[in-house]
Amino acid sequence: MIQAASPTESARARGPSSDGPVESAESDRPALLKLENISKHFGGVKALQNVRFDIMPGEVLCLAGENGCGKSTIIKVISGVYQPEPGAVMRMDGQSIEGLDPARARELGIQVIWQDLALFPEMTVAENIAFEQNLGSRPRFVDYSRMRDAASRILERLGVSIDLGRSVRSLSIAQRQIVAIARALVADARLVFMDEPTASLSHAETEALLKIVRRLSSDGIAVVFVSHRLAEVLDVCTRVTVFRDGKYVGTFPTAGMTQTRLTELMTGRTFDYEVRKTDLSAAPVVLDVKGLSRAGEYSSVDFRIRKGEILGLTGRLGAGRTEIALSLFGMTRPTAGAVTLEGRALSLGSNRDAIRAGIAYVSEDRLQLGLVQQQSIGDNTVSAVLDDLLDASRLISMKKRNALIRDWIQKLAVKIGKPDDAVSTLSGGNQQRIVLAKWLATNPKLLILDSPTVGVDVGARAGIFAIIHKLAAEGMAILLISDEIPEVYFNSDRILHLRDGRVVAEYVPGTTTIDQIERDVHA
Missing domain, CATH: 3.40.50.300 (P-loop containing nucleotide triphosphate hydrolases)
Structure with a gap:
């Protein structure tokens, strides 16, 4: 059985059966x-x-x-x-x-807005939106006033407001998406x-x-x-x-x-969606968080994760999910509270301290923070455990390196050409498996997964969660962070709802419906 994220079917049903294909939306048009x-x-x-x-x-x-x-x-x-x-x-x-x-x-x-958006980061919003109006066969002066007017009209048409003079580099991803859409509209899409x-x-x-x-x-x-x-x-x-x-x-x-x-x-496959049914009440506590706070980010956070447990953490934008993860991984310091790992108090000054303590963190930004795209599949796989690969002369043992790479590619069933190929040649799902391999190679006691299926298709998601379930079955404690409620509902033993930096509710999938959780989170 493959378990993966899926919403409740009754919440999505909206009319007649969709089993049969249709060839056009309206045959008379x-x-x-x-x-x-x-x-x-x-x-x-x-x-x-x-x-x-x-x-x-x-x-x-x-x-x-x-x-x-x-x-x-x-x-x-x-x-x-x-x-x-x-x-x-x-x-x-x-x-x-x-x-x-x-x-x-x-x-x-016909306009295409690719995933990388193809914007000019050092240019302004107005310049990115309306630059094509200044292209031509002969050189000419740029009419900035005309450019700003065109950009302003399009943004007004979209019902949004962005400072036309800001550089695109300073914008959020969501704002960059709007700029890319506006550029398409200027071109009469x-x-x-x-x-x-x-x-x-x-x-x-x-x-x-x-x-x-x-x-x-x-x-x-x-x-x-x-x-x-x-x-x-x-x-x-x-x-x-x-x-x-x-x-x-x-x-x-x-x-x-x-x-x-x-x-x-x-x-072309059938997936069975079931909640996890595990009794972990007698399992030893791996992570114990008490009163954890960081000014402006989260406050008085309490939770435990037991051996073999997957704890889901969800909430809306700005709830503090990733901020808590970064503190648990030593990237930021909490201003109050205590954290113990297997009964030992943690005081993390850096992510290196966290790795040494047995904590691994899979970031939500796989492309920028999870992998080095230009480097090989093999180099990415071993990048977190280079010290473990040194031989007596303090040089990397190629025998150890290649054996480790082979082992994890086989364990996680990563589909690759050759280990020396750039990791950028892999699909999103296989790239995420390499990220997992990199951190699992550190032999962690606690694995933090921050939105682990971003940009991964449905079939690959099921494979990734099958790996996560297997890790939990082998005793690993896992913190699963996601804003997709179905993802945490079908893949967690318990779910914490975070709002404005505080834990406001705890749910057990199966005893609480997915509809109820979605209503609470998006209320």
């Missing part, structure tokens, strides 16, 4: 974009095989599938980055479009692809972004939404097009669709 027989090969790899689907004017369509299913490839075909194989048919407003390149795609109103727009956003920031997506739809702009967060997909989209292994599975109405059904369509 012409499609904005219609694709037929789209294939793309890279050598012997068939990234897309006879894909077909359509996009209606002003609709919000989800493009769903696991990593590697062809989502990014089809977006690059539609935006002119890739040319499809002969025989492909692409029509926009009923007119055939052939030989599409990025410039022509932009002229047609009619069809906007959003690739994982909420992967790094909190619940509150996600809600604000979805409000903007709905506003775009009401203005007649079609949005194709790519996201691994299935709850928000079902919330904001009217239809979902599913790809699997480069093939078109079907297009389905979201009315009546559930996360479980959508997961099955994406993976």
